[in-house]
Amino acid sequence: MANDHSAAASEPKRRHRHEGPQKHVVAFVLSLVLTIIAFAAVSAGEINTTFTYIILVSMALLQVFVQLAFWMHLKDRGHLFATMGIIFGIIVVFTMVIMALYWVWW
Amino acid sequence: MSAHDHHLDGHLPHEPEKATLEGRNKILGFWLFLGAETVLFGTLFAAFIALRHQTLDGPTPDHLFELPMVFAATMILLVSSLASVFAVQALHQHKVKAMIVWLIITILLGLSFLGLEIYEFNTYVSEGHKLTTSAFSSSFYTLVGFHGAHVAFGVLWIGLLIAQIFKKGLTVVTAPKIYVSAIYWHFIDVVWVFIFTVVYLMGKVG
Amino acid sequence: MAAHAHTVKRYRGLMDWLTTVDHKKIGILYLIAGGLFFLVGGLEAVLIRIQLIKPMNDFVGADTFNQLITMHGTTMIFLAAMPMLFALMNAVIPLQIGARDVAFPFLNSLGFWTFFAGGVLLNISWFAGDIPDAGWTSYVPLAGPMYAGGHGVDYYLMGLQIAGIGTLLGGINFMATIINMRAPGMSFMRMPMFTWTIFITSALIVFAFPVLTVGLVALTFDRLFQANFFETGNGGNAVLWEHIFWVFGHPEVYILILPAFGVISEVVSTFSRKRLFGYSSMVFATVLIAFLGFMVWAHHMFTTGLGPVANGLFSIATMLIAVPTGVKIFNWLFTLWGGSISFTSASLFAIGFIPTFVMGGVTGVMLAVAPADFQYHDTYFVVAHFHYVIVGGLIFGIFSGLHYWWPKMFGRVLNEKLGKATFWTFFIGFHMTFFIQHFLGLIGMPRRVWTYLPGQGFDTMNAVSTVGAFLMGIGTIIFVVNVIVSAANKKPVADDPWEDGRSLEWSIPSPPPEYNFKQLPLVRSYDAWWNEKQKGNTEMPPAEPVGPIHMPSPSILPLIMSIGLFAAALGFMYDHLIIAIAGLVVTFGSMFCRSVFDDHGFHIEPEEQEKGVHA
Numbered sequence: 036m037a038n039d040h041s042a043a044a045s046e047p048k049r050r051h052r053h054e055g056p057q058k059h060v061v062a063f064v065l066s067l068v069l070t071i072i073a074f075a076a077v078s079a080g081e082i083n084t085t086f087t088y089i090i091l092v093s094m095a096l097l098q099v100f101v102q103l104a105f106w107m108h109l110k111d112r113g114h115l116f117a118t119m120g121i122i123f124g125i126i127v128v129f130t131m132v133i134m135a136l137y138w139v140w141w
Numbered sequence: 142m143s144a145h146d147h148h149l150d151g152h153l154p155h156e157p158e159k160a161t162l163e164g165r166n167k168i169l170g171f172w173l174f175l176g177a178e179t180v181l182f183g184t185l186f187a188a189f190i191a192l193r194h195q196t197l198d199g200p201t202p203d204h205l206f207e208l209p210m211v212f213a214a215t216m217i218l219l220v221s222s223l224a225s226v227f228a229v230q231a232l233h234q235h236k237v238k239a240m241i242v243w244l245i246i247t248i249l250l251g252l253s254f255l256g257l258e259i260y261e262f263n264t265y266v267s268e269g270h271k272l273t274t275s276a277f278s279s280s281f282y283t284l285v286g287f288h289g290a291h292v293a294f295g296v297l298w299i300g301l302l303i304a305q306i307f308k309k310g311l312t313v314v315t316a317p318k319i320y321v322s323a324i325y326w327h328f329i330d331v332v333w334v335f336i337f338t339v340v341y342l343m344g345k346v347g
Numbered sequence: 348m349a350a351h352a353h354t355v356k357r358y359r360g361l362m363d364w365l366t367t368v369d370h371k372k373i374g375i376l377y378l379i380a381g382g383l384f385f386l387v388g389g390l391e392a393v394l395i396r397i398q399l400i401k402p403m404n405d406f407v408g409a410d411t412f413n414q415l416i417t418m419h420g421t422t423m424i425f426l427a428a429m430p431m432l433f434a435l436m437n438a439v440i441p442l443q444i445g446a447r448d449v450a451f452p453f454l455n456s457l458g459f460w461t462f463f464a465g466g467v468l469l470n471i472s473w474f475a476g477d478i479p480d481a482g483w484t485s486y487v488p489l490a491g492p493m494y495a496g497g498h499g500v501d502y503y504l505m506g507l508q509i510a511g512i513g514t515l516l517g518g519i520n521f522m523a524t525i526i527n528m529r530a531p532g533m534s535f536m537r538m539p540m541f542t543w544t545i546f547i548t549s550a551l552i553v554f555a556f557p558v559l560t561v562g563l564v565a566l567t568f569d570r571l572f573q574a575n576f577f578e579t580g581n582g583g584n585a586v587l588w589e590h591i592f593w594v595f596g597h598p599e600v601y602i603l604i605l606p607a608f609g610v611i612s613e614v615v616s617t618f619s620r621k622r623l624f625g626y627s628s629m630v631f632a633t634v635l636i637a638f639l640g641f642m643v644w645a646h647h648m649f650t651t652g653l654g655p656v657a658n659g660l661f662s663i664a665t666m667l668i669a670v671p672t673g674v675k676i677f678n679w680l681f682t683l684w685g686g687s688i689s690f691t692s693a694s695l696f697a698i699g700f701i702p703t704f705v706m707g708g709v710t711g712v713m714l715a716v717a718p719a720d721f722q723y724h725d726t727y728f729v730v731a732h733f734h735y736v737i738v739g740g741l742i743f744g745i746f747s748g749l750h751y752w753w754p755k756m757f758g759r760v761l762n763e764k765l766g767k768a769t770f771w772t773f774f775i776g777f778h779m780t781f782f783i784q785h786f787l788g789l790i791g792m793p794r795r796v797w798t799y800l801p802g803q804g805f806d807t808m809n810a811v812s813t814v815g816a817f818l819m820g821i822g823t824i825i826f827v828v829n830v831i832v833s834a835a836n837k838k839p840v841a842d843d844p845w846e847d848g849r850s851l852e853w854s855i856p857s858p859p860p861e862y863n864f865k866q867l868p869l870v871r872s873y874d875a876w877w878n879e880k881q882k883g884n885t886e887m888p889p890a891e892p893v894g895p896i897h898m899p900s901p902s903i904l905p906l907i908m909s910i911g912l913f914a915a916a917l918g919f920m921y922d923h924l925i926i927a928i929a930g931l932v933v934t935f936g937s938m939f940c941r942s943v944f945d946d947h948g949f950h951i952e953p954e955e956q957e958k959g960v961h962a
Contacts, residue, residue, distance in 0.1 A: 059226045066219055070337075074212055077342045087346050095338040099331050106226050106327045113159075116169060116526050120176030120553070127554050127641055128183025131594060135187040138645065138653050139587050162527070166450040170523040173553055177515060181557035184594075188565060188576060188587060195575075195582025272574050276582035279574035283565065301942060314945055 062105040069098040153235055157316035164317035171321045175328050182332050185284040186339060193344070195276035200268055202277075202344030207261075211341045214257050215333065218292075221250030222330040225323045232319055237311050240319070244303050247326060251296040258289050281340065288336055291329050298322055358901055366901035368452035369861055373459050374437030375756065378749075380463050381430030387470065388422035389823060391415050396780070396816040399809050402801035412797035413480040414499075418473075420483030421503060424599070425510055426466040428741055432606045433462075433517055435748045436545050438756045440521060442852035442859060443539045445530025445868045445887075450523035451516075452899045453941070458516035460909035465510025468913055472502035479503035482795065484596070485566070487577035487588045492570045498920050504567045505916035509909070511556050511563070518552030521545055530851070531890040532870035536630070539850040539874075540616075540623055543630050544609030547637045548602050554641070555598035562591035571919065586651055593644035601640035603737060605633060607744025608675060611697045614747050615679050617847050618694035619686025622874060625678040632671035632678075639668045649720045658717040665715035672708055676701060691845070692766025696747035699774050703743065707735030710785065725795070728788025734781045746773070746826070754844040758858045759836055765829035769822050776818025783808045783815075849877040854887045862896045865956050895950040902946070908937045 073094040076087050104110040109118050154160045158168065193202070228243035262282070272282045299322050302315070309315055358366050367373060395415050398406045407415065441449055449455050472478045477498040481490035490500045525546045529538070538546075566588065568574035575581035577588050616623040623629065645653060645661040653661075679701055688694065710732040714720050723729055746769070753761045787808050792799060799805050843853040851868060852859075854876045868887035872878045879887055911933030918927030 056227065056230060059223065059230070063219070063223045070215055070219065070334075073338060073342055074208065077345050078208060084346055088343065091338050091342050091346075095334050098334050102222070102327055102331050102334075106222060107324055114172075116522075117172035120173050121179060123550070123554060124176040124179030124183070127180050127558075127594075128186070130642065131183055131187040131558075132190060134590050134594070135191040135587075138657055139191040139584055139590060141652070141654060166523055166527050169527055170451060170519050173519045173522050177519070177553045177557045180554050181561060184558045184561035184591060188561070188591070191584060191587050192576070192582065195584075197582050272568070272572060274575075276575040276578070276584070279568065279576050279583070283568060283574070283576075301939065305943065309945075318942070
């Protein structure tokens with residue numbers, strides 16, 4: 036019982052009990068900025084191709100991280116297996132992209 | 142599955158979606174399903190990446206894609222994702238009306254995304270870019286079409302859930318459904334981030 | 348049983364089986380369906396071997412031979428082996444983790460019925476006269492619209508697609524069950540080894556099957572809608588199919604073998620009366636095998652010409668898998684070492700498994716050497732290798748598990764004499780069939796060819812191989828006889844019939860009541876039930892007071908949804924769009940009903956539990 040109580044008492048802090056919309060608006064603005072950078076990099080058209088690719092991929096990865104962590108609550112408590120599932124999925128996808136890039140045509 | 146999980150009479154807990162074992166199972170199971178969906182879309186992406194240069198006599202990506210339209214679609218989906226975040230927040234605060242309003246906004250944005258996509262596909266077909274044109278076109282339509290089908294399913298699903306909320310109210314049974322559908326909707330947005338990056342933007346760069 | 352319980356309708360007889368959401372009954376359904384397909388696949392195997400018994404035989408034609416090998420492989424992997432694993436999973440996992448049911452009982456039933464619909468769809472191709480004949484791997488362009496006209500390969504694509512849905516649902520279900528439904532006190536490192544392997548297998552299913560789904564969709568689009576994924580003439584790429592198939596296909600073989608590892612761990616430990624040696628290293632090895640299993644797919648494709656870098660990488664990664672597998676083998680040996688071993692049928696199959704699987708593993712490492720593989724590729728050496736790991740590994744494991752858990756599943760012990768007869772005929776027949784095929788391969792007999800010329804040194808070895816196949820057939824028939832004999836035997840079975848049971852399933856009646864545990868058990872150690880017995884306890888300490896138990900209601904919807912999918916697939920194949928759409932409407936309509944009408948379930952009150960209700 037003692038354990039239950041302490042767990043309950045510490046809950047509100049850890050769960051952001053009355054979280055406002057600010058955090059989500061910040062995540063939204065971040066996503067917006069990342070998207071615009073990506074589109075701008077392509078529209079500009081002046082930059083070298085490899086560099087543009089690097090920008091595009093990093094913007095996409097950052098945005099996905101932001102959305103997974105904040106909007107999909109992956110950073111919250113009790114999401115261990117959800118996170119592991121997504122990470123393992125990403126590993127599989129990564130190997131398949133390598134496959135598609137290097138081992139389908141040669 | 143034990144008995145006392147069920148009789149949460151009277152007031153709703155703070156996070157009603159996680160109040161019952163059934164609810165927690167549903168959320169966990171759904172995340173695992175999303176892990177599978179990640180691989181599903183990943184395979185479609187891999188096929189697309191492998192075949193992206195195989196345009197043969199058909200139109201090339203550079204010639205085909207219109208960035209303003211893609212940007213509009215991206216914004217629509219991003220805002221709809223924000224709307225569904227607010228819906229879940231309203232769910233946590235037990236504000237049923239606000240929740241329904243946000244869900245309806247989500248659906249409307251989803252519908253406009255679909256409308257845009259249908260218009261886009263229609264234009265492409267008229268420009269001679271059909272499923273059968275080349276390996277590039279086959280993989281393009283399959284990848285983007287699978288995403289579009291997911292959006293369509295999401296719209297129908299969330300619509301059905303809104304009807305259920307009207308009928309049954311917000312309970313420990315309906316709350317997990319809403320929560321899970323929101324996660325699904327975000328996932329669709331996440332997939333779209335990769336589609337606009339890999340398919341459209343990289344297609345433009347060449 | 349209590350047909351009058353509360354307001355929920357309880358079904359009897361056939362309707363009970365069609366609507367059940369009870370994991371124990373679904374396990375039995377999987378066993379019956381999987382066993383039936385096993386017999387069909389076995390019959391196909393025997394026909395293949397009769398054709399090859401002598402040179403220039405004309406028992407079946409070349410076309411029929413192609414159909415036989417295709418259907419044999421597909422049926423055995425997807426419709427026999429996997430369902431029989433699902434049978435054991437369903438029958439045992441909730442009991443081993445001290446749960447009343449799986450996380451999603453409805454999905455469990457849906458998973459079974461979709462698998463069954465897919466299996467039936469694949470097999471009615473025999474009656475439609477349009478049979479898949481491009482091998483179980485369905486390589487393009489052979490399986491493409493150009494070279495495989497007609498609907499044969501369509502049956503393969505649609506059947507596997509539908510069966511795949513069921514498997515994926517099962518994988519998600521068992522992962523969620525093991526994560527969320529463990530009894531109080533059962534930490535991850537107290538889970539029985541079988542539960543661990545099923546957990547990892549389920550994860551492999553969840554991450555590997557979507558790849559197959561996409562591959563099947565792409566090939567279906569190529570065949571039905573003239574898409575160009577694999578059409579070289581229109582920019583497609585045939586190697587892409589090989590990649591997609593094996594990115595799925597290699598994890599698939601670990602999906603098959605890991606549960607067998609789990610069964611062997613349980614059986615070896617129980618019948619040596621010893622704690623499993625190196626439990627935590629076993630867990631680690633299982634996880635490592637699963638992870639590496641995703642990184643080695645291209646070793647099936649050495650001869651496509653991926654280049655030295657890719658071949659080298661995949662060669663090394665493949666050989667690495669031998670390390671955790673070796674850890675497992677030694678752990679089993681050390682568990683047996685110094686144990687007081689009882690040689691029951693289950694234990695014989697487990698002990699027979701160990702050397703057999705080692706042989707399959709060793710030929711696996713031989714095949715992993717890329718330059719050497721250019722010699723072995725597409726010969727009978729490969730056939731021998733994968734039958735050693737799949738039959739000598741998985742099927743021995745399944746037979747072992749069936750003999751071991753039969754009393755828990757059905758409340759009857761299988762006859763030991765007949766069990767041992769099964770083992771010896773099957774074991775000897777197996778080695779007779781496949782050991783010799785290594786040498787057939789090494790002297791150059793190609794696989795998947797319907798006949799051969801005399802005077803190449805193939806004749807005697809092929810004849811021996813065929814006799815072995817008959818022996819395996821006889822072993823299987825003895826097992827079926829055993830099942831019938833034991834069903835006629837009405838002697839009740841004790842809760843712990845082997846008397847050395849170690850995990851929670853042996854602490855409850857055989858067969859268990861439909862709610863499994865009257866009170867959820869409190870788990871205080873690894874090998875929980877064994878340790879309680881050592882302390883002199885006759886039952887598990889309860890973790891909750893006696894109370895009403897909530898149960899999910901039965902439902903006919905899963906069956907209807909699968910019939911819908913079945914009809915839709917036929918509609919798409921034969922261009923009857925109305926049927927296709929009607930089928931999908933039925934399926935989605937059922938989903939709609941499931942979402943709209945809440946399942947409140949029902950309660951079993953303590954008084955009813957006292958009556959000793961049985962499922």
